[in-house]
Amino acid sequence: MHDAHVHINLLGKLEIVPMARESDDTEHHHRITATKLRQVLVLLAANAGTTMRTDQLIDELWPAGPPQSVRTIVQTYIYQLRKLFVHSSQSPQGRQLLATDPDGYVLSVPRENIDLFRFQNLIEDGRAALRENRFGCGAEMLRECLELWRGSMPADVTTGPRLRGLSAFLEEQRLEAISLRIEADLASDRHVEIVGELRSLVAVYPLHEVFHLRLMQALHGSGRRGEALCVYRELRSTLNKELGLEPSSEVRKVHHEILVGQ
Template sequence: MMDVCVLGPMEICSSGRADRVCLAPKPRTVLALLCGHPGQMISVACLVREVWGEEPPASSLRNMHTYVLQVRKLLACLCGVSTRAVSQELLVTHPGGYSLSEAALGFDHRTFTELTGAGRGRLRDGELLAGIGDLLQALRIWRGPAFADVVTGPVLEAQRRQLHDARIGAMEALSEARISAGQFHEVISDLSSFVAENPLHEGLHFHYMRALALSGGRARALEVFSRLRLNLVSELGIEPGASMQQLQRCILNSTDPAMASGL
């Protein structure tokens, strides 16, 4: 099966080989929108709005037909089949729109969602190490921000943010599980870049501070709190939440950080 990957720069993977999507920006957006909603019919009107916004050119319908043809030619080249076969089995025309087959193609964002769900389920069932394994596998799928090389319109931008939030949620669940398993240094390694990329996210900072304190890095943990507070106050005009402040007090008072309530 061929996989279409959007969790990072767009790639199409087959037989262990990854090919970058060599399309101009507009047909790339068309492919990305179809990939984001496999098996669903995406209307031509939706595709036009995604590519041109609310003021499309008079030639938009003709141009959209050309972009879909370019996407089909790319898929045909990578799959080693005819453009006709692609139009019949992969990128199918419907009255008023198009759909990308979810039976013939794999999608990395769906694999991520499935693995994350499986990992959370195993954690709820008390299978700590198995749940950690699933979440690690899910997060390793990411190669960068979702749709990293795509010009996004309103639909893709909403999905990009949703996927970003799901990635953060998976990392929070993984961090909490790894702390429970005593894997403090692994959590620190996992979160060092995440907190830098998300300087206002209290949940990530909470787990980062706990892992640092539990591994003996109380001073570093307090520095993380101070930096978070500075960012929140300067950018949003708010103080860290009650859970963050409770964790700070636990660290200052040499109380077990594991006793602090989560976010």
Template sequence: MSFAVLGPLEVRSCGEKVEIAGQRLRALLGLLLLDAGRPVPIDRLVAGVWGDRPPVAVANALQALVSRLRAALGERRGLVEVRADGYRLAVEPDRVDAHRFARLTAEGRAALAAGLPAEAAGALRAALALWRGPALADLAGNEVVAASLARLDTLRLTALEERIETDLLLGREAEAAAELPALIAAHPLRERLRGQLMRALYGSGRHVEALAAFEEARETFARELGADPSPALSELHLAMLRRERLGNETRPASPRPGFPRPGFPRPHPGFPRPHPGFRTAPFFRCGSRLRTGVHPGLRLRPVSSDSPRPGRSSRCRTRGPATCGRGSPASSAGSTTWPA
């Protein structure tokens, strides 16, 4: 037997729908299902079924209602158990869609935190597919279950945000950009949705619209709350103005060929380029200074331990037509000097 509360209350046994007739009977079953497997105090059951107008003999009335519920469950009537502090529906939590939804959502969030967006997307989509409408829609207005229903609605919205996050990480920006405006219209102060819309538009190449989405969020927050966007949303906006990568991808792209690696400056256009026969231009000693020269006909020998020291010789240890004098090829063809 399975029970569904993520929508109108529904009970199925062997694939067949079990009829639960009467508002009070459905309220009693709904209260037991929200705490499936755990005892529900009698005071909570009475308040949830009759509100602030309980009958005179409320204990007898509750027992009679429990008997009706057992009769409706038929062969599974033993699922409703009596405890010292109330009643308990003895079913596994996974038999109730609300508890199954909470488990799948937790699995999806764990997979997303572990860097597995594909697995997270599968779990989160399965969790969201359990919803058939507002939770316990036929108990709307019941103050006792209102807190539990609000918690379920919040979990649903959070799971939806996590699923959209997996879409962005998997490169589905266009689908996310089409889905998010309706969600933002329903939850205009939900900042995470605003940021996800900006990222979806930016990742789809719609940069101007992404910047406009930030301006709309800023104006809404100022009008409704008198507050500015969070630092995280403002930093996202600044990154878009700079045309930076947003990291929606699961792994960073490799640098473009021909460009220096991160951390290495681009050489100045006027800096001399080495001769095709040399990989680097080694240092050589000239008097009391170290020089490096790049000249098509210059062949340099690196300084070794037996090189002349300053003051003992002023000649460069080179091979080729270059010398160290002023106006020599080594000194005039784009050479650079450093103190020894």
């Protein structure tokens, strides 16, 4: 069963947001205080619509080794979450949002009701728009995507190996979304407007070549050729000092184009 009356937000602090009833114009965020119960919910929500095997839950919750009667403990967590969904969805059928199958459990909240999946879908849509040279549309999709990001996922949940891996993956996706949005802005001749943002990104991510590349392009497009060349020299020095590497061929190509005034 899909219940459209529950939204789950994972990008930042964990939130369970039931849709407001017709007689109530406010949203009520349900708070789960038990540490491992929060972990279980995040795992299930991050895999919504697919089976989360019991052994996967156990490995995440107790990476150093499970306690005795561990399956009974997991069943208790599932029971508590089902009660929460009944309350959140304002319907006895909310219990059906979390189903048991022979291998584990399936959360049936629609993926469009979970911010993680909306975030990923908007990245894909934005990337597709850029491929089709719809730069303004792509930039808007990517801005909408980045507005969903309230912080690292999950910001207030204890993590085991599976959630740590997912958190690292999503951070890389966030940086890609920023890079794609900047690419769309450059294609729309917004060079001057994004120089400040790019300088901040370069300071925070000194080894991220793409941000340096985009800053070089933004500065050059703003008529600041000398500063663009300075960015290249700083990047080359940092990469050599920290990693013993030279800038990538793409960065070197842009550097050459700036040097010859293209």
